[in-house]
Amino acid sequence: MQKTGYKQLKNSWKIFSSFDSDLIDKLNEIYIKYCRYKKFDSVMPMFYGEWCNTNNNVIGYYDDKCLVAFSLIRIHDDQNVECVQFAWDYENPKLRLGIKSLKHECAFYRDRQFKYMYLGEVQEYKKHFEGYEELGPI
Numbered sequence: 001m002q003k004t005g006y007k008q009l010k011n012s013w014k015i016f017s018s019f020d021s022d023l024i025d026k027l028n029e030i031y032i033k034y035c036r037y038k039k040f041d042s043v044m045p046m047f048y049g050e051w052c053n054t055n056n057n058v059i060g061y062y063d064d065k066c067l068v069a070f071s072l073i074r075i076h077d078d079q080n081v082e083c084v085q086f087a088w089d090y091e092n093p094k095l096r097l098g099i100k101s102l103k104h105e106c107a108f109y110r111d112r113q114f115k116y117m118y119l120g121e122v123q124e125y126k127k128h129f130e131g132y133e134e135l136g137p138i
Contacts, residue, residue, distance in 0.1 A: 002115060003131030005125035006107040009061075009100065013085050016058045019051045025050065026028065027058070027070055046072075046085070061088065061097055069097045071105060082118040102129065 016023065028046055050072060051058060058060045061069035069088030075081050083105070088097045100120075106129070109117055119126050122134055 002110060004103075004106045004110060005130060006103040006110075008107045008111070009104040012063075013059055013061050013087070013101075013104065016051075016060055019058075024048065024051055025074040026117050027060075028069055030068065030070060031085075031087045033089040039088045050084075056084070059101070059108075063092055063095060063100055068092070068095070069101060071101055071107075073105065078113075081114050081116065083120060106131070 009122075012019050031046050050056060053074075055075050057071075057072045057075065059073065060067050061071075068091065069086070071083065072085040073081050083102070084103060085130045087096065088095075088101075106117060118133075119129075126132055
C-alpha cells in the first residue's frame with residue numbers, strides 16, 4: 001500500500017461503529033443482490049459476528065444518501081489488513097464502486113500507516129492496482 005498514490009474518496013463513505021438490525025438487514029440485502037448479479041454457484045453467508053467483530057471495519061459506500069455498497073476489512077495487526085468481502089447492488093454501474101472502493105481503502109489504510117492490504121486470491125483485475133504484488137509459495 002505504501003507504493004500507491006491513491007486518494008481517499010470524499011463524503012461518500014463511512015466506517016460503521018455500531019450495528020442495529022436495520023443496518024445489518026441493509027448490508028445483507030446488498031450482499032444478496034451482489035451474489036445474484038455475479039451469479040455465484042455457491043455463496044458463503046454473512047454472519048452477524050462478521051459485522052460486529054472489533055477486528056473488522058465495515059465501510060459503507062453511498063450513492064447520494066443511499067447505502068449501496070460495503071467492504072468488510074479485517075485488521076490483523078498494526079501493519080496488515082485483509083479485504084474479506086466487498087459487495088454492491090449494481091443499480092448504478094457507472095459508479096464503478098468495485099474499483100473506486102479498493103483505491104479508497106488502499107489510501108485510507110496507507111494513511112493510517114498500515115503496510116500491507118491483502119486482496120484475496122489472484123484475479124486479473126487486481127494486477128492493475130498500484131503496488132500490487134503476488135505472494136509466492138511457502
